[in-house]
Amino acid sequence: xxxxxxxxxSLFLATPALAQFPAAKHGGGELTHVKGVPVLTVxxxxxxxxxxxxxxxxxNAPGLNRLQSQFLKxxxxxxxxxxxxxxxRRLKAxxxxxxxxxxxxxxxxxxxxxxxxxxxxxxxxxxxGMGCATVVVEKSRSATGQPLFGRNFDxxxxxxxxxxxxxxxxxxxxxxxxxxVTVAPLTGVISGMNDAGLCCTxxxxxxxxxxxxxxxxxxxxxxxxxxxRVLEECATVSEAEKLLxxxxxxxxxxxxxxxxxxxxxxEITPKxxxxxxxxxxxxxxxxxxxxxxLCVGKKCARLPTLLKFQDGEEKIAAADxxxxxxEVNQGRKTLQAMVFEPATRTxxxxxxxxxxxxxxxxxxxxxxxKVFKN
Numbered sequence: 001x002x003x004x005x006x007x008x009x010s011l012f013l014a015t016p017a018l019a020q021f022p023a024a025k026h027g028g029g030e031l032t033h034v035k036g037v038p039v040l041t042v043x044x045x046x047x048x049x050x051x052x053x054x055x056x057x058x059x060n061a062p063g064l065n066r067l068q069s070q071f072l073k074x075x076x077x078x079x080x081x082x083x084x085x086x087x088x089r090r091l092k093a094x095x096x097x098x099x100x101x102x103x104x105x106x107x108x109x110x111x112x113x114x115x116x117x118x119x120x121x122x123x124x125x126x127x128x129g130m131g132c133a134t135v136v137v138e139k140s141r142s143a144t145g146q147p148l149f150g151r152n153f154d155x156x157x158x159x160x161x162x163x164x165x166x167x168x169x170x171x172x173x174x175x176x177x178x179x180x181v182t183v184a185p186l187t188g189v190i191s192g193m194n195d196a197g198l199c200c201t202x203x204x205x206x207x208x209x210x211x212x213x214x215x216x217x218x219x220x221x222x223x224x225x226x227x228x229r230v231l232e233e234c235a236t237v238s239e240a241e242k243l244l245x246x247x248x249x250x251x252x253x254x255x256x257x258x259x260x261x262x263x264x265x266x267e268i269t270p271k272x273x274x275x276x277x278x279x280x281x282x283x284x285x286x287x288x289x290x291x292x293x294l295c296v297g298k299k300c301a302r303l304p305t306l307l308k309f310q311d312g313e314e315k316i317a318a319a320d321x322x323x324x325x326x327e328v329n330q331g332r333k334t335l336q337a338m339v340f341e342p343a344t345r346t347x348x349x350x351x352x353x354x355x356x357x358x359x360x361x362x363x364x365x366x367x368x369x370k371v372f373k374n
Contacts, residue, residue, distance in 0.1 A: 020033050020036075020038055020062075020163075021033075021038045021040075021056070021057070021060055021061060021062065021166065021184075022060050024055075024056055024060055025056075026051070026052050026055040026056055027044070027048060027051055027052050028042070028043045028044050028048060028052060029041060029042040029043065029049075029051075029052025029053070029055075029056050030056075031056040031057070031060070031166075035364055036364075037166070037167060037349070037351070037364055038165075038166035038167070039166065039167045039168075039169065039366075040053070040056055040057055040166055040167070040168045040169070041168075041169040041171065041371075042056070042168065042169070042170055042171065043170075043171035043172075043173075044171075044172075044173055045172075045173050046098040046099070046101040046102040046105070046172070047101055047102070047105045049102055049170070049172060050101060050102035050103065050104065050105030050106040050109065051105050051106070051109040053102070053106045053110075053168075053185075053187065054105060054106030054107065054108065054109035054110030054112060055109050055110055057110075057166065057168070057184040057185060058106060058109075058110025058111075058112045058184070058185055059109070059110040059111055059112070061164060061184050061185070062160070062163040062164065063160060063163075064112070064116070064164070064184065064185060066160055067158065067160035067161065067163075067164055068116055070158050070159050070160055071156065071158045071160075071161075074156050074157075074158045075127055075129055075156055077127060081119075084119055084126050084127070085115040085118070085119060087122070087126055088115065088118040088119040088122040088126060089115070089118060090218065091118070091122050091125065091126075091218070091222050091250070092118055094218075094219060094220060094221050094222070094248070094250075095121070095221065095222065095225055096221070096225065096229065098172075099121070099187070099225055099228070102187065103117045103118065103121070103187065106185070106187075112185065116185065117185055117187075120185050120186045120187075121186060121187055121188045121222055121224060121225055122222045123186070123224075124188075124202065124204070124222070124223045124224050124251075124253070125216075125222050125223055125250045125251055128204060128206065129155055129156040129204075130153075130154065130155050130202070130203070130204035130287075131152075131154030131155070131204070131286075131287060131330055131333060131334075132151070132152055132153055132154050132201070132202070132203040132204065132286070132287065133151070133152045133154070133203075133284075133285070133286050133302055133306060133325060133328050134149070134150065134151045134152075134201055134203060134254075134256040134265075134283075134284070134285045134286075135148075135149070135150040135151075135282065135283070135284050135306055135309065135321055135324065135325070136148070136149050136150075136256060136258050136262070136263035136264075136265075136278065136282065136283040136284075137149075137150075137281065137282055137309070137316045137321065138262045138263070138278050138281040138282065138283075139261075139262065139281075140281045141280070141281030141282060141309075141313075141314075141315060141316050142315065142316060142317075143315040143316060143317035143320075144317070144318075144341065144343075146260070146341060146342070146343035146344070147258050147259075147260065147261070147262050147263060147341075147342055147343065148316065148317075148318055148321055148339060148340070148341060149199050149201075149256070149258040149263060149339065149340040149341075149342065150318075150321035150322065150324070150325050150337075150338070150339045150340075151191055151201045151256070151325075151336075151337070151338050151339075151340075152325050152328065152329060152330075152334050152336070152337050152358070152359065153181070153190060153191060153201075153334070153335055153336035153337070153338075153358075154329075154330045154333045154334050154335065155333065155335055156333070157332040157333050157335065157354050159354065161183055161335060161354070162335070162351065162352065162353050162354060164183050164184045165181075165182070165183050165335070165336070165351055166182065166183075166184060167179055167180070167181055167182075167347075167349070167366065168180050168182055169368075169371055169372070170232075171372075172232060175232040175233065176194040176195050176196060176198075176231060176232050176233065176234075176235070177194065177195040177372040178192055178193065178194035178195065178231040178232065179192055179193055179194075179347070179366075179368050179371070179372075180192040180228075180231075181336055181338060181347075181349060183335075186224065187225075187228070188222065188223075188224025188225045188227065188228050189202070189224055189225075189227040189228040189230070189231055190202055190224060190227075191336065191338060192228075192231050193231070193340050193342065193345065193347060193368060194231040194232070194234075194235075194372075195345070195368075195369070195372040195373075196234075196235035196236070196259070196260075197235075197259055197260040197342035197343060197345055198230070198231060198234055198235055198236060198237070198239075198240065198257065198258075198259045198342070199257065199258045199259070199263075199340040199342055200227055200230055200231060200240065200255055200256065200257045200258075201255070201256050202223065202224065202227060202253055202254070202255055203253065203254040203255075203256065203285050203286065203287055204253065204287055205252040205253055205254055205267075205268075205287060205288065205289060206252060207251055207252045207269070209252065209288055209289060209296055210252050210269045210289060210294050210296070211289070211293060211294050211295060211296050212269055212271050212272070212293065212294060214252070214269040214270040214271045215270065216250060216251055216270065217248060217249060217250050217251070217270035218250070219248050220247075220248040220249045220250030220251070220270060221247055221248060221249065221250065222250060223249070223250060223251060223253050226244070226247055226249060227255060229243065229247070230243060230244065230255075230257070235259070236259045236261070237257050237258070237259050237261070237262070237263060237264055240255075240257050240266075241264075241266065241273070241275060244266060244268065244273050245272075245273060248270075249268055249269070249270050249273075250270065251269075251270065252268060252269045252270075252289075253268045254266065254267055254268065254285050254287075254289070255268060256283070256285050258340065258342055259342055260342045260343045262278065263278070263283055264276060264277050264278075264283060265283055265285045265290075267289045267290070267291050267294050269294065274289075274291040274293055274294055276290055276291055279310045280310045280311070280313075281310075282307075282309040282310045282316075284303060284306035284307050284309065284310070286300040286302050286303045286306070286328075287300055288300055288303075302328035305324065305327050305328050306324060306328060308324070309324065318339045318341070318348055321339050322337065322339060322348075322350070322359065322363065325337050325359050326357070326359035326360065329357035329358075329359045329360070330357070331356075331357055332352070332354050332355070332356075332357070333357075334352055334357035334358050334359055335351070335352045335354075335358055336349070336350070336351055336352065336358050337349075337350040337352075337357075337358040337359045337361075338350065339363075344367070344369060345367065345368045345369030345370075345372065346365065346366070346367055346368065346369070347365070347366045347368055348363045348364070348365050349363060349364045349365075349366065350362070350363050350364070351364075
């Protein structure tokens with residue numbers, strides 16, 4: 001078994017202090033800065049999107065090579081990177097053809113190493129280090145009467161990540177438009193929402209933490225690309241469940257999903273996904289399985305703090321979700337914090353700076369529904 005190796009300016013309400021990608025346009029794509037947040041819009045065919053992404057998020061990035069080198073050092077993967085590139089090429093055969101076209105075009109247009117891009121979109125499958133915490137508040141417990149979906153993204157606090165953090169609005173021809181909160185040059189989905197209001201975020205789970213003892217599936221789709229398919233092809237939680245059940249999956253993960261009606265946690269292994277629903281109007285997830293068929297022990301110190309939401313009857317607002325997420329922050333590792341409002345296609349976003357957690361920052365609000373329609 002392979003284990004993972006140890007329109008716009010008026011829509012934003014606050015300004016995080018982050019260095020920037022340079023503003024630029026290329027083809028149908030544009031990168032602009034709004035209240036301190038880099039926002040990249042790419043649109044068209046896979047080749048067109050790849051070219052736009054390669055130039056605007058690759059060639060024009062503050063220093064991808066330095067970021068990669070520092071990340072490998074921090075993750076203690078320097079000596080094994082040659083092997084990781086070989087493994088990423090192996091997973092390339094399972095990537096959707098549109099994504100391969102996009103990556104190959106991005107590499108050429110952005111003067112980027114294709115192996116670097118392949119590893120970036122296989123980073124979840126081939127390494128570890130993501131923490132994360134998620135909370136879904138159902139309509140019955142929400143102060144707005146509509147679902148709320150909160151999320152901390154915790155990862156290795158590598159120097160350069162804040163400078164390469166951006167919001168990407170994807171408008172692929174013939175598919176759902178969607179937005180991701182990401183780190184260049186990743187093109188898969190770690191956190192995002194589409195034009196139907198469907199949101200999803202990933203939480204890391206190691207294969208050894210699964211009771212079903214599944215092996216790594218080398219015929220599977222890399223996880224963050226599989227989750228990109230969810231946002232491109234699905235409009236509801238039930239559609240996402242059907243898609244994931246019919247897809248070959250490489251490894252273990254939790255995918256928290258939420259649409260305009262409510263949410264759930266998909267506890268995923270290469271063998272089968274399990275679905276976990278709300279308790280008293282709230283669903284929580286950190287970094288272990290909770291379903292009886294998969295759980296091997298609940299040892300996360302952060303989960304009990306999140307589960308306090310399930311004990312009460314009070315109405316919960318976005319500010320309450322952020323406050324609870326701040327209680328479970330992991331310091332410099334908490335690189336992003338966000339609350340999605342699926343019904344209104346709204347994203348409230350906080351970005352960290354490696355000095356203090358993202359949850360300590362002011363939120364930026366983006367009305368994604370207007371962006372998708374523009």
